[in-house]
Amino acid sequence: MHVSMTVNGEPVAREIEDRLLLVHFLRDHLGLTGTHWGCDTSNCGTCVVWLDGEPVKSCTVLAAMADGHEVRTVEGLERDGELDPVQQGFMQCHGLQCGFCTPGMMMTARALLDRNPAPSEEEIREAISGQICRCTGYATIVRSVQWAAAYEASQAVGSSA
Amino acid sequence: MTTLGTRPLDSFVDNDQKPVGYGRMLRKEDPRFVRGLGHYCDDIQLPGMLHMAILRSPYAHARIVSIDASAALAHPKVKAVVTGADLAEKGLAWMPTLSNDVQAVLATDKVRFQGQEVAIAVAEDRYAARDALDLIDVEYEPLDPVVDARRALEPGAPVIRDDLEGKADNHCFDWETGDEAATQAVFDAAEVVVSQDIVYPRVHPAPMETCGCVADYERVSGKLTLWTTSQAPHAHRTLYALVAGLPEHKIRVVSPDIGGGFGNKVPIYPGYVCAIVASLVLNKPVKWMEDRSENLISTGFARDYLMRGEIAATRDGKILAVRTHVLADHGAFNGTAAPVKYPAGFFGVFTGSYDLEAAYCKMTAVYTNKAPGGVAYACSFRITEAVYLVERIVDCLADELGMDPAELRLRNLIRPDQFPYTTKTGWVYDSGEYERALRLAMDMVGYDELRKEQAERRARGEMMGIGISFFTEAVGAGPRKDMDILGLGMADGCELTVHPTGKAVVRLSVQTQGQGHETTFAQIVAEELGIPPGDIEVVHGDTDQTPFGLGTYGSRSTPVSGAAAAMVARKVRDKARIIASGMLEVSVADLEWEKGAFGVKGDPGKSVTIQDIALRSYGAGDLPEGLEGGLQAEVCYNPENLTYPFGAYVCVVDVDRGTGQVKVRRFVAVDDCGTRINEMIIEGQVHGGLTDGVGMALMEMIAFDEEGNCLSASLMDYLIPTALEVPDWQTGHTVTPSPHHPIGAKGIGESATVGSPPAIVNAVVDALSPMGVRHADMPLTPARVWDAMQGHPTPPV
Ligand code: FES
Numbered sequence A: 001m002h003v004s005m006t007v008n009g010e011p012v013a014r015e016i017e018d019r020l021l022l023v024h025f026l027r028d029h030l031g032l033t034g035t036h037w038g039c040d041t042s043n044c045g046t047c048v049v050w051l052d053g054e055p056v057k058s059c060t061v062l063a064a065m066a067d068g069h070e071v072r073t074v075e076g077l078e079r080d081g082e083l084d085p086v087q088q089g090f091m092q093c094h095g096l097q098c099g100f101c102t103p104g105m106m107m108t109a110r111a112l113l114d115r116n117p118a119p120s121e122e123e124i125r126e127a128i129s130g131q132i133c134r135c136t137g138y139a140t141i142v143r144s145v146q147w148a149a150a151y152e153a154s155q156a157v158g159s160s161a
Numbered sequence B: 001m002t003t004l005g006t007r008p009l010d011s012f013v014d015n016d017q018k019p020v021g022y023g024r025m026l027r028k029e030d031p032r033f034v035r036g037l038g039h040y041c042d043d044i045q046l047p048g049m050l051h052m053a054i055l056r057s058p059y060a061h062a063r064i065v066s067i068d069a070s071a072a073l074a075h076p077k078v079k080a081v082v083t084g085a086d087l088a089e090k091g092l093a094w095m096p097t098l099s100n101d102v103q104a105v106l107a108t109d110k111v112r113f114q115g116q117e118v119a120i121a122v123a124e125d126r127y128a129a130r131d132a133l134d135l136i137d138v139e140y141e142p143l144d145p146v147v148d149a150r151r152a153l154e155p156g157a158p159v160i161r162d163d164l165e166g167k168a169d170n171h172c173f174d175w176e177t178g179d180e181a182a183t184q185a186v187f188d189a190a191e192v193v194v195s196q197d198i199v200y201p202r203v204h205p206a207p208m209e210t211c212g213c214v215a216d217y218e219r220v221s222g223k224l225t226l227w228t229t230s231q232a233p234h235a236h237r238t239l240y241a242l243v244a245g246l247p248e249h250k251i252r253v254v255s256p257d258i259g260g261g262f263g264n265k266v267p268i269y270p271g272y273v274c275a276i277v278a279s280l281v282l283n284k285p286v287k288w289m290e291d292r293s294e295n296l297i298s299t300g301f302a303r304d305y306l307m308r309g310e311i312a313a314t315r316d317g318k319i320l321a322v323r324t325h326v327l328a329d330h331g332a333f334n335g336t337a338a339p340v341k342y343p344a345g346f347f348g349v350f351t352g353s354y355d356l357e358a359a360y361c362k363m364t365a366v367y368t369n370k371a372p373g374g375v376a377y378a379c380s381f382r383i384t385e386a387v388y389l390v391e392r393i394v395d396c397l398a399d400e401l402g403m404d405p406a407e408l409r410l411r412n413l414i415r416p417d418q419f420p421y422t423t424k425t426g427w428v429y430d431s432g433e434y435e436r437a438l439r440l441a442m443d444m445v446g447y448d449e450l451r452k453e454q455a456e457r458r459a460r461g462e463m464m465g466i467g468i469s470f471f472t473e474a475v476g477a478g479p480r481k482d483m484d485i486l487g488l489g490m491a492d493g494c495e496l497t498v499h500p501t502g503k504a505v506v507r508l509s510v511q512t513q514g515q516g517h518e519t520t521f522a523q524i525v526a527e528e529l530g531i532p533p534g535d536i537e538v539v540h541g542d543t544d545q546t547p548f549g550l551g552t553y554g555s556r557s558t559p560v561s562g563a564a565a566a567m568v569a570r571k572v573r574d575k576a577r578i579i580a581s582g583m584l585e586v587s588v589a590d591l592e593w594e595k596g597a598f599g600v601k602g603d604p605g606k607s608v609t610i611q612d613i614a615l616r617s618y619g620a621g622d623l624p625e626g627l628e629g630g631l632q633a634e635v636c637y638n639p640e641n642l643t644y645p646f647g648a649y650v651c652v653v654d655v656d657r658g659t660g661q662v663k664v665r666r667f668v669a670v671d672d673c674g675t676r677i678n679e680m681i682i683e684g685q686v687h688g689g690l691t692d693g694v695g696m697a698l699m700e701m702i703a704f705d706e707e708g709n710c711l712s713a714s715l716m717d718y719l720i721p722t723a724l725e726v727p728d729w730q731t732g733h734t735v736t737p738s739p740h741h742p743i744g745a746k747g748i749g750e751s752a753t754v755g756s757p758p759a760i761v762n763a764v765v766d767a768l769s770p771m772g773v774r775h776a777d778m779p780l781t782p783a784r785v786w787d788a789m790q791g792h793p794t795p796p797v
């Protein structure tokens, strides 16, 4: 079947098998390998991307379901050569070790901050609770998201002054 | 709750610290990872690449009657199907394990565990390869399985390993350590003896990236390149050369970025061998990536020890002896990855951190119809089991004596003046200040106030528990006189080149799976040479580009390769000193080293930097007599002893009286890993291990039904902690350098995985103790805690 969608702001169109999962479409067909795959059961969240601005597990979405929609992946977080504050936060606060869960965690974190610019620790933990990190123990991920929130708050103060 | 907008950024981290050497430093690997530009195995796409999938046994024990692959072969996208019989023709149906046993690559005669590899299909894409598996028809004749290790040696039990000549039972090995008679004598005379059956259930490392590889055999050059999820690329290359008869210089093993290892990626799995065979046969690159259930049911598990612990003491709390009998379940093949002379890994450190008069362990290992493995999940070669045993039994003793568990430990810890301390099982602990670490942990957590709070809560009917563990780790395998894996000595090479402009490249044999080697090792060289870490490139994970060494597991990277990196830098510095003496026209003895430069003693104005020296070493003009040009060196570091990190952990839990649900409220971890290279990375290693500990203590277990069906074959059934199950960790540290390590570092990778499970279980048992509970086995799920609360704790197996 034929699908066309917008991925990180770029239009793409491909012939695909009906059953192709979005995660494999992104990775194998578009070469966007920053989105990972880690389980068979929608438990791990290494595959999280945005579909029309909402985080989804791309292992549980058919590429066909994204037809006509907008997808954003970790490769689309950096804008104009500038890292998103979430990306910076993860680097600053050691929010990653092996880096395998990181793209999914960052996509969820970005979506959280867009809705809630000053989340509490509990809100951050709740937001990433559908995702697994086997390396970090989560505390540094929480701090990374807090760093990004604080950074954005400080930028906002700066620009309104 | 902190409001973020008001919190200044630098309260989170110190951004500006860019140490030339040790200290907090942001990781060099992170810029690629946060952009999604890591390069993991499944990211590799090669022209013409085919995909492989593995057909696995649905039975735990069955004879293979026939395999019909004709329908699969007729599939238009399928390129090949390979069975055990096909491999047998090439002499490749069996391969050695890392414990000198053999393991089937593809089953020929029987399947011996559910999930065992039976056939492979190779196809044009990953979906078609999976489709092909459904088209392979295998007829099995089911056999009775051996699932319960306690029944494996019963007369008449089905014999699993009838492939081994003359094998008539399921006995795998016996092992003992310590002095049986001396220990018996101490127990006979002791005022108090406590014993307890303790199970360390089978668990699984489950790294977020599963195992896999891309094999690419190039016919014309005869060169095989294998990108693979390996924690030990050099050891794997040599083993492939020995198994497949390929010339070693024609094999290149590359470990690209790896999505977590935890020991799961130490063994060689049948899938790797099959992908190599497929590439050789089809003359195309072949990719194989496991799915999650394959990872959980077939790759290296961890633990599975059934232990009986006994402890002898005086009535006033002097611990005299520890004794244990262990039944070890090794699954269908002995796939343990441990030094050859240590079939039980380093379980011999079960004497813990205490000054004992005697100790003895007797172990029997058996085969069962379960997946092979045995050493994985950051277990530090079985020290997880050893520490759990001793820390649990010490708490049982405290209960018997009516003594505070902290007080009992403080009475018995090895004193600083006793180091180096030789244990009753022959391990030489290098250095330690144990009491200092335990007192720090107790201060940090506010131990006395917590006990008061607990008493108040108990009076209100609430269930709060406080658990302590003290552990001594033994890492950095190892001295080659004692330690080898399949005959390969456990020493590590390292090469360092300083380029003419003073930038450097250091080549390591060890491989990172998230531990931050690209940063830590640059810092080690930076500390020795005064070159900024940003100017030092760390090359690792590619056998064509790095010197030989045994790989990253058992927390050995810093103890062994970290030492190698320091030693090679010192060798470079020694040469630089000679060049500097020529440049400054003084004798070598008149030079002194200030980080990054040689100066003339007593003449502060005269000095040359390491960068000046590097340029000179390659430049025009003569060098001091007898010196070759260039600035590089290589070493192969053979550790003199293991290093012995230690720590004191305190855990506070609340147990829900209505549901048995355990909540870890607080956790304080004080670690001593000797010299600290990068605080940030060390803290991350500890956090990860503590989370593993919560998983094992409360959630994780690979379970089987009586048919040998694996009941934990997905992340829906095998529960791993999420952000909601773990607290915000509190860490602290003391520093007791290793006396024999070149930089005094001891390793930290597994300390928390080793130390945290007993602290958590001790806390839960403490919470349940008013109900008369002295022990309950992991994982302490609500159901198991509930059973314990009702007075009938159920063992997990
Ligand atoms: S791959 Fe695990 S949730 Fe999508």
Ligand code: FES
Pocket (backbone or CB within 6 Å): A095, A096, A097, A098, A099, A100, A101, A102, A132, A133, A134, A135, A136, B208, B259, B260, B514
């Ligand atoms: S950083 Fe390795 S899984 Fe999260």
